[in-house]
Amino acid sequence: MSHTVIVVFGKGKEYEFKFTQADLGGQTAEEARRWFDKEFVTLECEPSNPVGKVLIIDKVLNVAKYGGEARFAEAGGWAKDFTRNAALALGRDTVRVDVADFIIGY
Known part of the structure; x- marks a missing residue:
């Protein structure tokens, strides 16, 4: 299975990354969520929604x-x-992280 993740910072600023299932190295979704937890803190990200739980989508975008x-x-x-x-x-083969519009598409 192949995976594609596209990160967009505006028109003409798209960065596409492709990799195979083998490139995931046996990592789990839980380990991936922990990576985002760590990076969210390290980069001193501000939560999009100051009230309530920070969702994985918010962490990926931030x-x-x-x-x-x-x-990128x-x-x-x-x-x-x-x-x-x-x-x-996110559990998807294709993910589009649109930073400019702050949305994730599949």
């Missing part, structure tokens, strides 16, 4: 936003970790 476009443009280790963990945490 981590992408606070992580910044430059990391470089396509280095952090961006690859982000995309693998996004696919796992």
Whole structure:
């Protein structure tokens, strides 16, 4: 099975990452959610909804936003970790993380 994660920072600013099931390295969805929990704190993200629970979708969007476009443009280790963990945490083969419009599509 292949996975595609596209991170969008506006028109003409799309970064696509493709990987196989083997690239996930046996990681679980729970481990992916923990990665987002850690990055959310490390990047000092502000919750989208100051009242109530922060959902995994909010964490994915905020981590992408606070992580910044430059990391995705470089396509280095952090961006690859982000995309693998996004696919796992959200349980989808194709994920579109639209930071500019603050929405996730499948």
